Amino acid sequence: MGRSPCCDENGLKKGPWTPEEDQKLIDYIHKHGHGSWRALPKLADLNRCGKSCRLRWTNYLRPDIKRGKFSAEEEQTILHLHSILGNKWSAIATHLQGRTDNEIKNFWNTHLKKKLIQMGIDPVTHQPRTDLFASLPQLIALANLKDLIEQTSQFSSIQAEAAQLAKLQYLNGMLNSSASLSNNNNNSPSSILDIDQNHAMNLLNSMVSWNKEHNSKFNPALELEAEDQNQGLFPIGSIIDSTTQLLQQKQYHLNNSPIEQPSQGDPLLDLVPFNLQTSLNSEDHFIDTLVKHPIDQDQDHDDPSSWILPSLIENSPKNAMSSLPYNNPTDASSSSSYGAGDGASLYWPDFCFDESLINDVS
DNA sequence: AAGCGATGCAACCGCGGGGGG
DNA sequence: TCCCCCCGCGGTTGCATCGCT
Numbered sequence: 001m002g003r004s005p006c007c008d009e010n011g012l013k014k015g016p017w018t019p020e021e022d023q024k025l026i027d028y029i030h031k032h033g034h035g036s037w038r039a040l041p042k043l044a045d046l047n048r049c050g051k052s053c054r055l056r057w058t059n060y061l062r063p064d065i066k067r068g069k070f071s072a073e074e075e076q077t078i079l080h081l082h083s084i085l086g087n088k089w090s091a092i093a094t095h096l097q098g099r100t101d102n103e104i105k106n107f108w109n110t111h112l113k114k115k116l117i118q119m120g121i122d123p124v125t126h127q128p129r130t131d132l133f134a135s136l137p138q139l140i141a142l143a144n145l146k147d148l149i150e151q152t153s154q155f156s157s158i159q160a161e162a163a164q165l166a167k168l169q170y171l172n173g174m175l176n177s178s179a180s181l182s183n184n185n186n187n188s189p190s191s192i193l194d195i196d197q198n199h200a201m202n203l204l205n206s207m208v209s210w211n212k213e214h215n216s217k218f219n220p221a222l223e224l225e226a227e228d229q230n231q232g233l234f235p236i237g238s239i240i241d242s243t244t245q246l247l248q249q250k251q252y253h254l255n256n257s258p259i260e261q262p263s264q265g266d267p268l269l270d271l272v273p274f275n276l277q278t279s280l281n282s283e284d285h286f287i288d289t290l291v292k293h294p295i296d297q298d299q300d301h302d303d304p305s306s307w308i309l310p311s312l313i314e315n316s317p318k319n320a321m322s323s324l325p326y327n328n329p330t331d332a333s334s335s336s337s338y339g340a341g342d343g344a345s346l347y348w349p350d351f352c353f354d355e356s357l358i359n360d361v362s
Numbered sequence: 363a364a365g366c367g368a369t370g371c372a373a374c375c376g377c378g379g380g381g382g383g
Numbered sequence: 384t385c386c387c388c389c390c391g392c393g394g395t396t397g398c399a400t401c402g403c404t
Contacts, residue, residue, distance in 0.1 A: 014373085014374070015373075015374090016372075016373075016398090017372090017373090036389080036390095037389080037390070038388085038389065038390090050389085050390090051374085051375095051389095051390085051391095052373080052374080054390080054391085055372090055373065055374080056372090056373085058391090059372075059373080060372075060373095087392095087393065087394090088392090088393090089392075089393065090391075090392060090393085101391095101392075101393085102371085102372080102373085102393095103371085105392095105393075105394085106370070106371050106372085107370095107371095109370095109371095109394095110369070110370055110371080111370095
């Protein structure tokens with residue numbers, strides 16, 4: 001277990017500790033305390049550097065260390081403290097009895113960070129991921145591929161399904177989140193109850209069937225852990241990742257990079273970049289109608305730092321995402337009341353109610 | 363059962379801060 | 384004020400294990 005020795009200068013041993021070494025260290029510290037870590041190895045008859053001894057003691061051998069899985073409460077504490085302190089693991093550890101900074105750091109890197117990313121939250125800022133601004137237009141544009149697919153017989157079935165995928169995954173995420181909202185926030189005026197429940201449930205059922213049939217073919221990330229689904233996590237990160245993956249498979253370099261000139265001879269490449277370019281050129285409009293939405297009306301509407309994303313869940317660690325998605329291009333003014341718990345009318349993207357989509361998935 | 367990629371985590375590395383000379 | 388030493392912290396590595404095919 002652990003890192004293997006990379007060098008052995010001074011003849012000091014590195015790498016995993018043996019039970020005998022552990023015992024020597026424990027015995028010495030119990031008798032004398034650690035004192036100077038630098039001097040300890042010689043005094044304790046250990047062929048290790050002081051640094052290695054200190055690390056072994058503080059991260060593993062200390063008697064007050066609590067081992068085992070992190071509880072939900074501990075997880076919440078870490079999330080909360082990280083949002084305040086950042087990667088100050090030792091500071092966070094002082095608030096969690098028996099947990100070491102190393103353990104918390106590992107837990108963060110292997111679990112919590114991924115969870116936040118999957119929720120569409122930037123694990124560094126604890127705010128909705130800003131790369132969505134760049135990615136969402138591409139996702140929508142990808143969804144528009146469906147129209148192109150209908151216009152040409154030269155698209156392969158995987159490309160058609162990729163467009164479906166973008167729509168369906170987005171919808172899937174919203175439905176998952178909404179289902180959670182209806183469970184957790186029944187008192188909230190901005191819950192799923194605001195929309196036609198039968199319609200939503202029909203869509204959800206269709207989604208479940210469709211996903212069962214397709215997801216393993218396209219997107220392992222879509223198979224959200226049951227745990228996460230129960231918590232209503234919005235898999236926008238998965239959507240972006242999987243869609244990007246699909247695009248990369250098709251050699252469309254769309255990930256925040258300038259659109260390249262279409263290559264010669266490939267009808268798909270001739271058509272798609274043009275469509276996407278149009279989409280990207282109209283990004284301002286997209287943001288106006290879907291994303292750009294300052295909480296405070298006095299804020300500069302052109303200042304990206306004042307924009308907030310349409311969010312899907314209300315039970316995120318910091319309530320950073322606090323409302324349902326909306327998209328009502330015909331009534332942009334109503335969206336100015338967007339915010340947590342203000343009873344604003346909320347709208348789902350139009351394409352979610354695309355009749356052809358509903359028919360396709362059922 | 364075997365192969366292989368993904369994941370978890372112990373341990374190392376390098377840097378920066380504090381204290382003493 | 385500068386330099387050196389020591390300690391502690393955060394980032395990274397790489398092995399063991401898991402789980403899927």
